[in-house]
Amino acid sequence: MSVAQTPDDTGAASSSALHDTRTVLDGAEIARALTRVAHEIVERAKGADNLVLLGIPTRGVFLARRVAERIRDIEGRDIPVGSLDVTMYRDDLRRAPARALLPTDIPTSGIDDKVVVLVDDVLYSGRTIRAALDAMNDIGRPRAVQLAVLVDRGHRELPIRADYVGKNIPTSHSEKVHVLVTEHDGQDAVLISGGTTTESSATQDTTTEAHA
Amino acid sequence: MSETTYIIRSAKILGGEAADLVLRDGIIAEITAAGAASYDGAVEVDAVGLVALPGLVDLHTHLREPGREDAETVETGTRAAAAGGFTAVFAMANTDPVADTAGTVEQVWRLGHEAGYADVQPVGAVTMGLDGQQLAELGAMATSAAQVRVFSDDGKCVHDAVIMRRALEYVKAFDGVIAQHAQEPRLTEDAQMNEGALSGILGLRGWPAVAEEAIIARDVLLAEHVGSRLHVCHVSTAGSVEIVRTAKARGVDVTAEVTPHHLLLTEDLVSSYDPVFKVNPPLRSRADVEALRAGLADGTIDIVATDHAPHPVEDKDCEWSAAAMGMLGLETALGVVAEAMVATGLLDWAGVADRMSVRPARIGRLEGHGRPIAVGEPANLVLLDPARQRTVSASALQSRSHNTPYAGRTLPVTVVATFLRGRATVLDGAVVSAVHA
Amino acid sequence: MKRHLLSAADLDRDDALLVLDTAAELASLTDRAVKKLPTLRGRTVVNLFFEDSTRTRISFEAAAKRLSADVINFSAKGSSVSKGESLKDTALTLEAMGADAVVIRHGSSGAPHRLAHSGWIGGSVVNAGDGTHEHPTQALLDAFTMRRHLAGGSGDLEGRRVTIVGDVLHSRVARSNVLLLATLGAEVTLVAPPTLLPVGVETWPCATSYDLDSNLSKADAVMMLRVQRERMNAAFFPSAREYSRRYGLDARRMAQLPDHAIVMHPGPMNRGMEIAAEVADAPRSVIVEQVSNGVSVRMAVLYLLLGGAQLGAPGDSLDPAVEA
Numbered sequence: 001m002s003v004a005q006t007p008d009d010t011g012a013a014s015s016s017a018l019h020d021t022r023t024v025l026d027g028a029e030i031a032r033a034l035t036r037v038a039h040e041i042v043e044r045a046k047g048a049d050n051l052v053l054l055g056i057p058t059r060g061v062f063l064a065r066r067v068a069e070r071i072r073d074i075e076g077r078d079i080p081v082g083s084l085d086v087t088m089y090r091d092d093l094r095r096a097p098a099r100a101l102l103p104t105d106i107p108t109s110g111i112d113d114k115v116v117v118l119v120d121d122v123l124y125s126g127r128t129i130r131a132a133l134d135a136m137n138d139i140g141r142p143r144a145v146q147l148a149v150l151v152d153r154g155h156r157e158l159p160i161r162a163d164y165v166g167k168n169i170p171t172s173h174s175e176k177v178h179v180l181v182t183e184h185d186g187q188d189a190v191l192i193s194g195g196t197t198t199e200s201s202a203t204q205d206t207t208t209e210a211h212a
Numbered sequence: 213m214s215e216t217t218y219i220i221r222s223a224k225i226l227g228g229e230a231a232d233l234v235l236r237d238g239i240i241a242e243i244t245a246a247g248a249a250s251y252d253g254a255v256e257v258d259a260v261g262l263v264a265l266p267g268l269v270d271l272h273t274h275l276r277e278p279g280r281e282d283a284e285t286v287e288t289g290t291r292a293a294a295a296g297g298f299t300a301v302f303a304m305a306n307t308d309p310v311a312d313t314a315g316t317v318e319q320v321w322r323l324g325h326e327a328g329y330a331d332v333q334p335v336g337a338v339t340m341g342l343d344g345q346q347l348a349e350l351g352a353m354a355t356s357a358a359q360v361r362v363f364s365d366d367g368k369c370v371h372d373a374v375i376m377r378r379a380l381e382y383v384k385a386f387d388g389v390i391a392q393h394a395q396e397p398r399l400t401e402d403a404q405m406n407e408g409a410l411s412g413i414l415g416l417r418g419w420p421a422v423a424e425e426a427i428i429a430r431d432v433l434l435a436e437h438v439g440s441r442l443h444v445c446h447v448s449t450a451g452s453v454e455i456v457r458t459a460k461a462r463g464v465d466v467t468a469e470v471t472p473h474h475l476l477l478t479e480d481l482v483s484s485y486d487p488v489f490k491v492n493p494p495l496r497s498r499a500d501v502e503a504l505r506a507g508l509a510d511g512t513i514d515i516v517a518t519d520h521a522p523h524p525v526e527d528k529d530c531e532w533s534a535a536a537m538g539m540l541g542l543e544t545a546l547g548v549v550a551e552a553m554v555a556t557g558l559l560d561w562a563g564v565a566d567r568m569s570v571r572p573a574r575i576g577r578l579e580g581h582g583r584p585i586a587v588g589e590p591a592n593l594v595l596l597d598p599a600r601q602r603t604v605s606a607s608a609l610q611s612r613s614h615n616t617p618y619a620g621r622t623l624p625v626t627v628v629a630t631f632l633r634g635r636a637t638v639l640d641g642a643v644v645s646a647v648h649a
Numbered sequence: 650m651k652r653h654l655l656s657a658a659d660l661d662r663d664d665a666l667l668v669l670d671t672a673a674e675l676a677s678l679t680d681r682a683v684k685k686l687p688t689l690r691g692r693t694v695v696n697l698f699f700e701d702s703t704r705t706r707i708s709f710e711a712a713a714k715r716l717s718a719d720v721i722n723f724s725a726k727g728s729s730v731s732k733g734e735s736l737k738d739t740a741l742t743l744e745a746m747g748a749d750a751v752v753i754r755h756g757s758s759g760a761p762h763r764l765a766h767s768g769w770i771g772g773s774v775v776n777a778g779d780g781t782h783e784h785p786t787q788a789l790l791d792a793f794t795m796r797r798h799l800a801g802g803s804g805d806l807e808g809r810r811v812t813i814v815g816d817v818l819h820s821r822v823a824r825s826n827v828l829l830l831a832t833l834g835a836e837v838t839l840v841a842p843p844t845l846l847p848v849g850v851e852t853w854p855c856a857t858s859y860d861l862d863s864n865l866s867k868a869d870a871v872m873m874l875r876v877q878r879e880r881m882n883a884a885f886f887p888s889a890r891e892y893s894r895r896y897g898l899d900a901r902r903m904a905q906l907p908d909h910a911i912v913m914h915p916g917p918m919n920r921g922m923e924i925a926a927e928v929a930d931a932p933r934s935v936i937v938e939q940v941s942n943g944v945s946v947r948m949a950v951l952y953l954l955l956g957g958a959q960l961g962a963p964g965d966s967l968d969p970a971v972e973a
Contacts, residue, residue, distance in 0.1 A: 414758060
């Protein structure tokens, strides 16, 4: 889960973050990464006839749709795409006021006996994916669950790993990873900001980023 | 009669010129220029800056004894009265048993006398058991040791027109007065608060102003028709003030009272659903408060009467509809009247003395109280500090109960001393435990 | 959202939409294999019902259980419980048992306010109906139902015309609905005989009318309120027959509604009094759907009150943390 860097966000942390931000992936690199990931998914699925992509809202959903489009270009077949909101399954609910829910949209073909590929923008502590696994447990029983992420920034706190990674980007805890997607932010980019020890967003790190 | 002689130094009589007062043998023995009085062995009371008024007289108090001693007793109620600057209170008849016989009124009268904090003048019920059906033995109560002159079914309305007529006629024989609690019962069944836009929003059954006004209108016409005196308890609406004003202009012998809380508080307080604000008649609108103040200022409303109504904690610490109606009033009356009437320039201290001492004593035919502050008069006095504020604490009251709507509120004056026939019941702002003379 | 839900007026437009949007997400729960979410695990919700109401109590119970909360039901038949003691002492007992939320239905207007502000309990208070005052979750489920049929299931109710008919004077459903619908931008008209409209209703954010027939042809939704026959004994109307003739929704009147208009009723219905049986059972009647929407809406309310950090002191208003 990335820290929101949308135009409607305000706050000293984000405005100061923009000052010392560097781009680690531009639009073209993101596109190539997604294409490679799509190929890897198809290769491992050996035909892709029972694949379902579920994006973790918000940006994971857009990425999932793009991967599905690429798979359709490769295989000539439509892959069911949906979204899976994990808010209700988070392990840190009590730390902040109740969060608004994001949409959960499971394709009508369901997930029973399917190979579900979860799609998210950033993999960090692994807690979001743990919550997604619990959420899916109450929805059905996939044959297998795989994980595709655009960015793996390290610092896992649970035994979770990604099957498909767009780019590995080692980071320090004091840095923040911002993923921008055109559908939501007007452009495609992966940015890293911060890196100093006087981060004002130290608490933000634990409540927002640490659950990617 | 007390043994101690007091010299009250430099008190402002009725808020006017400062003077010394010598209280001896139960009367005002001397009034001299400030600083001039002297008497061997007298106790000095420093009254610089203080206002001296005749001891206040409350025509409408609920002392709850006999029957509800968990809420108040004659002793605790009269302590509260003294703390509020009162030297006499009229104790309403809705006790248990009801004060509808000579025996019960004499019991109450005696309890007041024994406690010694204030004179207790019992009010007799109009009807047996307050049932509104049959007249009580008004004559027996009038000739009893309690010498009852004021009769009231307060708590309930004498709603039957024939009973009210007969009562008005009957008391003429002994200069009695019927004090009516004006509330048409059918229009106010299970009523919870003033009827208006707010009651509709809060979902509380309304108590319409017309239920009070219609009874007052009827009663002044009856009083006029039979040539009798009428007193109207706790007037609470602008319309009621108008009716009394019109009746007086016609020459009807009607007097009216207003409570301190109806001079200050409005129905907005009910939005909190806190039953400390539940009272009968209910708190009304801003316009009603303004009309009541104007009525008290111009004398249409003759007196302030507290309707002091103690209730135990469990009768107020609950949901609104289950709560009892009533507020404490004795200890805060002077402060509330000061805020509502004196601070606003509607009444001066002489006016307060008139409305809270002189006229109540006259209406109640009570001798010895409400007298001028003059040599030879009984030494029933209150000294108040018009410059010292007092924050009301519900737990620090003399009353056995705590249901004051002013908890936490700061009132503009403080009672410093109260004298009952020359004996101090309050000194230095604190109640003096009575030594029975 | 504030710490308590006592009145529909506690919700501003953003709060109201948040509840409705959350309910919409939770409504899809019924399609899942496991109709349960772990979110309120470890929280205790007490249903404190001083008035009989099986329907509402079960609705709150289902809502709490679907969120994995522990539910304790307390019901006290009002008349035999001695006044005062019962509410306070009951509240103190619940606090000792660790109630995180108390859902209270009481016959006395303002009882939830007392519970919330007296200091007897520390948890959240949800008003499930107090006397003739309010019933905010009913208004929420009514708005949710209207939104589904009249606004595509999202956004507010801007410009929608809602006619509410019946005993407004004694109706907590009417009060909450008028407040919430105004917040959501709807135009409300109350229809009742003059005796059943409260003094001061002209200050409410709605129109009023004594005539039902002239308020049907443009209505998007008609909500019929329960009218008790016994009211005629207090002279609110002369007879049940006259009431139902002048203010009852029968088939003839239903035919005057626009095609898309829905018929609603909070229940329980007095079939033949305020609503004809054939109207209650007609396709455009959403009365049964209102009930199932009630569970989703109550889940949303419980989640927003209890699903996050303990909301602050009474009166606090906190926006939920929204994350990308």
